[in-house]
Amino acid sequence: MATRGVEDRGPGGWPGELDAMLGAITDYAIITLDPSGTVTRWSRGAEAMTGFLATEVLGQPVSILYADEDRKNGLVEQGLRGARDFGRFQLEGWQVKKGGERYWANMTLSPIRDDHNALTGFVAVAQDVTERKKVERLFQDLFETAPDATVIVGPDGRIARVNRQAEELFGYRRDELVGQEVEILVPQRFRQSHPALRGGFLAAPRARPMGIGLELYAMRRDGSEVPVEISLSPLETNEGVLVSAAIRDVTERHRQLEQLRRQRDEILELSTPVIQVWDKVLALPIIGTLDSDRASRLTESLLEKISEQQAEVVILDISGVPTIDTLVAQHLLKTVQAATLMGATSIMSGVRPETAQAMVHLGIDMGQLRSRNTLRDALQLALRVVRERSELADRATRSIEVEELR
């Protein structure tokens, strides 16, 4: 850039002192125009921003800064007319540098009038806001392509922006949501408490999931509800703290969880079958490893069955259990004790020689529990126990009758 001396008029067309002052402002282009739009003064900021030197521009129409399409569309004249008629005119758009490179400019046009209120020209103050525009564009793209429906809510609780996914999720058009209270998306039964919760978030705004541990529902335009997961994050802006709510439809996950739970129940049910093998005799073949979850499940179904079938003897068959360790033995003993409390005698079966050795080596004490090698032997014992019980009871009844007859 050429060096400048201090002259009466600087190269930009201003008196020296003013030129120095305006020259110090490099972030803004400060330009004056005559009433027809011809450049009359050109600040150093304008040189820096556009790449045009003052000497190249003075006397040229301001339209050289405009993009071709804008020039054709009469934006230049429109701007000048706007400034003349309304006193101030702001425009944003692409402008062109000396080399043809484009930048996004924010320009304010103000009219200059003489003592008789006659228009003598315009002042244009312009700023290159390409960076801001890029950030905005990036934000806009991210916002629109985010996988989640996103709703941005202002400090007043009204919806400021929504993205396409939100339109799809809720069934509203964008313009139907913007400006509405966010509670329009909250099911009726939660609406009353929602504003207070909203206030709670604004009191300590930080990114967090909403309603931890709760099942959240959102309401669609047609009144139907959809299970959702919501992440909240604050957005600091010059309009105050905005809240961005990313809303994910979890209907599918709910369905899958439900299905998983059902399958797990079914598997547990299948893995703890209680079979009635004889009158008053139940058999419980235990297959696989016995963890505490399964053990309590197994105990429950056994006790229910005892009560249902009026069972007196229970055979616990462990031939399908790979190893009996201390923990498994404890589970078995608890099952036996619970069955005893309900009046049923337990017999263990399916103890293999190596299991018997291991149990004794581990010091596992099964108490008074009777045990047999095979299910067949166990069933025989069970039938004998049932028979003895009823014979004893019969004999007792007879002896009472005899006593009463005497």
Added chain:
Amino acid sequence: MSEGVPARDDVCPIMRIGDTLLVALQGELDDATVVRIEDRLTKEVARTHATGTLIDVSGLSVVDSFIARVIARVVGMVRLLGSEAVVVGIQPAIAITLVELGVPMGHLDTALDAEQGMALLRRLRVDGNRAR
């Protein structure tokens, strides 16, 4: 067999069926109620010379370690008076609770319901305590 209702009380009905007494523990038991039940039951066993006592716990709303001790105590008293005692009506959930609490109930004679309890009492009378 003669049947009768020798004593009735809002907390603890005691019924006599032949030479068997049936006592139903009900609702929530506190210390004072337990003492009254013990007093009435022991007197009733002695008065009727009952050879068997069925203690029905199916009407208890809660069974914890306190209640478990109460049951064991009542059984001990009844046995000292020469009557066999059988606890009936332990529900599945309560059986599991008692086992989980680790309350020692192994020395008790238990049966599913009053009918099986009567059968067990008959066996106990014939066979002493070794019928189970």
